[in-house]
Each structure stands twice: as structure tokens, then as C-alpha cells.
Amino acid sequence: MKLRRSLLWAPPILVLLGGCDMVVLNPSGYVAAQQADVLVTATLLMLLIIIPVMGLTGFFAWRYAASRKSKYDPDWHHSTSLELIIWAAPLLIIICLGGLTWVSTHMLDPFRPLENIGERRPVPADVRPLEVQVVALDWKWLFIYPEYGIATVNDAAAPVDRPINFKLTSQSVMNAFYVPALAGMIYAMPGMQSQLHAVMNLPGEYDGISANYSGAGFSNMHFTFRGLEARDFVEWIGEARATGRTLDRQEYLALAEPSEKVPASRYASVSTGLFGRIVNRCVxxxxxxxxxxxxxxxxxxxxxxxxxxxxxxxxxxxxxxxxxxxxxxxxxxxxxxxxxxxxxxxxxxxxxxxxxxxxxxxx
Known part of the structure; x- marks a missing residue:
């Protein structure tokens, strides 16, 4: 009876799960796609042990149940063949997982510049990575584009198929920058500069979040990351320059004051060397x-x-x-x-x- 009641919950749960966006396993950036492949491969390797163990647990419970009156051999204590299977199979899985982890950790090092922007698509020799300076504030995100001289708050964009070099720091406490569709999570810490190399391959708007608790406004510390075609990205830069606002040191200090649910905004120009002063704590x-x-x-x-x-x-x-x-x-x-x-x-x-x-x- 209890089993039947439990099974009644299965259809509603499946319906609810069907509305979930499995962005981690179906990302739009090449780096995140490689990370998803590592996650799936590691899970399948572990299931090679987990599934047989769970199956054999049920088999032994059935095979040697008291009601079946199975043969009882109290003197049996060792089987070389059985020991070989029990120890060799997990050992091989661990070796495979270790090799996978070693290779993927070095290939997907966030500090390592990209060599490819897609499967068998090397970075063109004439393409320079887009530098984006990221500052985690309380409780909002600041993005500075030194190549174009603009800055944005809670709104970021990049051309598709162009490598991105994020340089990250924090104003007050440690935080974590995470765009699931783009790449893995990377920490941002005050007085330090971290890096993340990534690329977006598909146009669209994607969610960016803070993945490390940083205080009262943490739950609303979201931003939008836009993957844009080259022409649309130029228009996006132009819209920022049309605002006429300047992000200088005094404006930054006012922006850095704790605030929640800050709407997206843009600055037409940025004070020279501002990001360096933020990293070095001398704004x-x-x-x-x-x-x-x-x-x-x-x-x-x-x-x-x-x-x-x-x-x-x-x-x-x-x-x-x-x-x-x-x-x-x-x-x-x-x-x-x-x-x-x-x-x-x-x-x-x-x-x-x-x-x-x-x-x-x-x-």
C-alpha cells in the first residue's frame, strides 16, 4: 500500500522537473560544454560500480533469504576470483576518474587562455580576447570594458565566438561569479585579482548569479549576460556611450555603498586606472x-x-x-x-x- 502511494507522486514530480532548465548540462558556451562532458563522464564511470552493487544487494537478499533454504557453508572464507573482481573494478574506475580529473583540471584551468572557441574551431589568429573587468559589490555587479571605455552595472555582454578574458575582484567580501551557460564558477576576492577565460557560442540572454553568500542582499545579486552578434554588440556599446555618465572615483565610492535590487545601468566613460585602484584598495x-x-x-x-x-x-x-x-x-x-x-x-x-x-x- 505504501509503495502504491509513493508511486502516485511520480507523475507530478516528473511534470515539475520537466519545467526545469538544465542549463548546466546544456550550456551555450564551449568551456561550460566541456565541463558538462566531464560531469556526465564522471557520473557514468561511477555508475559502473553503483548500479552493479545496488543490483547485487537485491540479488543476494533474494538468493540467500531464509525462506529459500539456501546451502549454508560456515567454513567458506575466501575466493581469489571474487576478491579480484571486488578490488580490480573499483581500482580501474578510480584510475579512470583520476586521469579524467587531472586532464580536465589543466585543460579547463580558468587562468589558461582559450585555444579553441568550439569543437575543432581554433581561435582565429587575428582575434583579440575581449577584456572584461568584474567587481563584486554589495549587492550588485560592476563590469568595466577598458577596450571601449564603458562600464555597466548588473548588465554584461560579449560577441559570440569571441574569447573573453574576465578579470575579477571584490570590493568588500569574497564572492563568486557564475554564469552557468558560459563557464564554471570563479571566486572574486578583495585585494586580489582572479581570472576566467570563456566564450559564448550562441546568441541569447543568460542568467548570471552570485554563488557565494555575501550578506543580506545576496539572494538578489543577479545580472544578465548577453551573447550578441558583432553588429548587436556594437549597438550595445553605443547605447552605453549615449548615457553621458562617467564612472570616476567618487561615483564608484557612491556605487559601492550596500544596496539591493539595483536596476541595470551603464556609464559612457570610466576613470583611467579605476580597476587597478579597486584591486589595490586605494580608490x-x-x-x-x-x-x-x-x-x-x-x-x-x-x-x-x-x-x-x-x-x-x-x-x-x-x-x-x-x-x-x-x-x-x-x-x-x-x-x-x-x-x-x-x-x-x-x-x-x-x-x-x-x-x-x-x-x-x-x-
């Missing part, structure tokens, strides 16, 4: 960048000059018995750049005079 005026500080430390520190450039940070919480939070101010004001500022960093040494035409003022 605020007068704050020293991490890469500058690291260079100074490698040279032996700033000595007395560093102790007088500590600026209070009253916006940060203070420990009950601790000192007031602070950050290190810049010793001078080098020109911002996306690349490491080796020439400018040399000017930060307390013993080096400022060159003519540049400010050597301390803050």
Missing part, C-alpha cells in the same frame, strides 16, 4: 595602493616618513579597547595606471627627490 583620495606599499616594503620600508602618513579611517568600526582604525596615505601622487607603476614607485622612496614637474608633497 579613496590620499590612500596608498597595495602595490606601492609592497614595493616600499621590499625596499626596507618608509621609516619615519611612513609613520607620519597614517590617516584615520573613522568610517570603520573600532574595537572596544583597540586603537582608531587607520590607513596609509600616499607619499606622493603618481599617475594612475592599470599596469604596475615601476617608474612611479621609484619616486616613493623617502630618500629619492621628486622629479621636476611632479608633486613631491606628502599628505
Amino acid at each position: 579613496e583620495e590620499g590612500r596608498m595602493c597595495i602595490d606601492e606599499m609592497a614595493w616600499l616594503d621590499s625596499q626596507g620600508g618608509t621609516g619615519l616618513a611612513g609613520t607620519i602618513n597614517l590617516m584615520p579611517a573613522p568610517a570603520k568600526p573600532t574595537a572596544p579597547f583597540g586603537m582608531t582604525p587607520f590607513h596609509v596615505a600616499e607619499l606622493c601622487a603618481p599617475l594612475p595606471s592599470e599596469e604596475p607603476r615601476a617608474d612611479s614607485l621609484a619616486l616613493l622612496s623617502p630618500l629619492a627627490p621628486a622629479p621636476s614637474g611632479q608633486s613631491g608633497e606628502t599628505f
Whole structure:
């Protein structure tokens, strides 16, 4: 009776599951498609053991049931043939899974540039990857397109069949960037830059989500990723440039304030070097960048000059018995750049005079 009642639930469950979008197993990007193949292959390999074990469990329960009065042999304790089957089969499966994992982990390394944009379709020699700088904010996503000088919020796009090089970081806490139809999940962490190489092969609109809990607005931290034909992508860029808005450092600091259910928006231009400052935690005026500080430390520190450039940070919480939070101010004001500022960093040494035409003022 209980079995019959359980079977009555099967049709409704199948109907509900029929409405699910199996995007993970049916993606639209070549990287995600390879990951789906790995997932299916690994599952089938494991089923080679799981199904026989489940079948033999039922067979033994039936074959040696007390009601069947099977032959009882209390002295039996070993069978070489049986032991060989029991140990060899799982061992072969583990070897196959290990080989599959090793190869796929290296071939699908998110830091590895793409060699193909599809099955037997190598990346054309004259095609340059589209760079997209991604910043996880509370609770929204910022996308910067340095090649076109625009930025968007909760709205991203890329031409189909063009490799994409995502560079990812976070403003406050660790987050995870995930477009199931495009590629696997990759973490974004404050003060660090991660990468993800991918390609979208089919036009359409796809869901992007945050896959790592990051606070109260996490459940609404969604965005739209658009796969566009080349002409449509140019129009999309033009629409962003038509807004006339500029994403400078002050605008970014206002955008970075926690907010939920933020509608998609676009910026026509972006302040030079903004993403580099976000990664190096120095968007605020007068704050020293991490890469500058690291260079100074490698040279032996700033000595007395560093102790007088500590600026209070009253916006940060203070420990009950601790000192007031602070950050290190810049010793001078080098020109911002996306690349490491080796020439400018040399000017930060307390013993080096400022060159003519540049400010050597301390803050």
C-alpha cells in the first residue's frame, strides 16, 4: 500500500522537473560544454560500480533469504576470483576518474587562455580576447570594458565566438561569479585579482548569479549576460556611450555603498586606472595602493616618513579597547595606471627627490 502511494507522486514530480532548465548540462558556451562532458563522464564511470552493487544487494537478499533454504557453508572464507573482481573494478574506475580529473583540471584551468572557441574551431589568429573587468559589490555587479571605455552595472555582454578574458575582484567580501551557460564558477576576492577565460557560442540572454553568500542582499545579486552578434554588440556599446555618465572615483565610492535590487545601468566613460585602484584598495583620495606599499616594503620600508602618513579611517568600526582604525596615505601622487607603476614607485622612496614637474608633497 505504501509503495502504491509513493508511486502516485511520480507523475507530478516528473511534470515539475520537466519545467526545469538544465542549463548546466546544456550550456551555450564551449568551456561550460566541456565541463558538462566531464560531469556526465564522471557520473557514468561511477555508475559502473553503483548500479552493479545496488543490483547485487537485491540479488543476494533474494538468493540467500531464509525462506529459500539456501546451502549454508560456515567454513567458506575466501575466493581469489571474487576478491579480484571486488578490488580490480573499483581500482580501474578510480584510475579512470583520476586521469579524467587531472586532464580536465589543466585543460579547463580558468587562468589558461582559450585555444579553441568550439569543437575543432581554433581561435582565429587575428582575434583579440575581449577584456572584461568584474567587481563584486554589495549587492550588485560592476563590469568595466577598458577596450571601449564603458562600464555597466548588473548588465554584461560579449560577441559570440569571441574569447573573453574576465578579470575579477571584490570590493568588500569574497564572492563568486557564475554564469552557468558560459563557464564554471570563479571566486572574486578583495585585494586580489582572479581570472576566467570563456566564450559564448550562441546568441541569447543568460542568467548570471552570485554563488557565494555575501550578506543580506545576496539572494538578489543577479545580472544578465548577453551573447550578441558583432553588429548587436556594437549597438550595445553605443547605447552605453549615449548615457553621458562617467564612472570616476567618487561615483564608484557612491556605487559601492550596500544596496539591493539595483536596476541595470551603464556609464559612457570610466576613470583611467579605476580597476587597478579597486584591486589595490586605494580608490579613496590620499590612500596608498597595495602595490606601492609592497614595493616600499621590499625596499626596507618608509621609516619615519611612513609613520607620519597614517590617516584615520573613522568610517570603520573600532574595537572596544583597540586603537582608531587607520590607513596609509600616499607619499606622493603618481599617475594612475592599470599596469604596475615601476617608474612611479621609484619616486616613493623617502630618500629619492621628486622629479621636476611632479608633486613631491606628502599628505
